[in-house]
């Protein structure tokens with residue numbers, strides 16, 4: 600029987616090492632409590648030995664001019680950096696550190712239907728994108744945004760400010776057949792609203808429309824910077840009317856007055872509850888006259 604230990608010809612990659620750690624941590628979770636306690640103690644004891652040895656090496660290298668340069672080079676190596684940061688000897692890089700901090704606040708964001716993505720860290724500023732309930736104009740969204748900002752600025756020494764990047768616009772798709780203009784628009788469910796110039800500018804107009812077949816429809820027409828959008832006058836939350844909704848042109852949002860659900864004013868996409876949506880109705884302007892299709 601051979602007593603020699605076979606060594607790999609090449610060193611394992613950083614990814615392979617990280618996966619091995621991840622797999623072992625996952626397997627640890629499947630042990631019964633007593634076995635897990637023993638395994639945790641073994642891991643902790645081995646880590647303490649490694650940490651003590653590493654601290655001695657780093658201290659010694661730091662105190663020697665030539666060795667210090669080598670130490671700084673080594674710290675740039677991803678595997679060495681990971682090892683030293685796992686033992687708390689060097690701080691993780693700002694992006695890793697910021698992501699670790701965001702992971703601690705994410706459960707709170709998720710419980711309110713929100714989320715955050717770190718886009719980059721540049722010149723001490725973290726650029727983030729906010730989703731769901733973190734995005735918009737309600738009180739809860741402001742609170743969640745503050746939570747993200749405070750966590751990053753307080754916990755990551757190299758970050759002193761946070762910038763929120765706008766989300767990519769989400770177009771609302773309206774079936775092309777809904778946009779066809781026939782000889783008799785009224786027979787196709789189009790209802791004449793009136794001259795575009797009579798619609799309140801930078802505001803919303805609640806309207807009660809009646810189709811040619813006598814069907815009534817409660818509608819709001821939003822005029823945000825002369826961009827017109829029509830929606831059925833029902834909040835996606837509890838279907839309450841949006842007559843007194845607040846149109847915020849700086850964010851292009853529409854906020855329901857009842858419980859604060861916030862919508863993109865142009866697409867009707869709900870920013871407070873991902874997946875919810877105002878029912879958008881086809882709208883067209885013919886010779887300065889606004890038409891909305893409420894029945895098709």
Ligand code: FES
Pocket residue numbers: 834835836837838839855856857858859860
């Ligand atoms: S009905 Fe609009 S937020 Fe509740």
